[in-house]
Amino acid sequence: MTTHTQPGEQDWLDALRSTLTMQCETQSARLTELTADTGDPAEEYTRGAMIAATRQNLEQTAGALRRIAEGRYGTCERCGGSIPRERLEVLPHARFCVPCQAKQRG
Numbered sequence: 001m002t003t004h005t006q007p008g009e010q011d012w013l014d015a016l017r018s019t020l021t022m023q024c025e026t027q028s029a030r031l032t033e034l035t036a037d038t039g040d041p042a043e044e045y046t047r048g049a050m051i052a053a054t055r056q057n058l059e060q061t062a063g064a065l066r067r068i069a070e071g072r073y074g075t076c077e078r079c080g081g082s083i084p085r086e087r088l089e090v091l092p093h094a095r096f097c098v099p100c101q102a103k104q105r106g
């Protein structure tokens with residue numbers, strides 16, 4: 001396995017890690033807020049969907065942070081190729097490159 005470290009890569013990763021860490025904290029706080037019982041049954045359904053969405057976001061963000069820590073961030077989990085940075089900037093938790101993601105769906 002080869003590691004391609006481009007100039008500025010480490011800085012970019014450091015910045016991304018801070019952003020993701022912050023997002024993780026925000027999402028955790030939000031989840032705590034959402035799971036607190038408001039005692040309003042009318043909100044139950046909406047809240048359930050929001051909890052699910054927040055939990056998923058949190059998992060994706062935590063997963064990206066874990067991959068950064070493990071040094072395999074930006075590597076496609078399917079073909080092992082590198083995921084273009086432009087894609088990661090739009091979708092920081094992307095685990096597959098574009099062609100693999102397309103196959104994954106189909």
Ligand SMILES: [Zn+2]
Binds near residue numbers: 079099
């Ligand atoms: Zn791939």
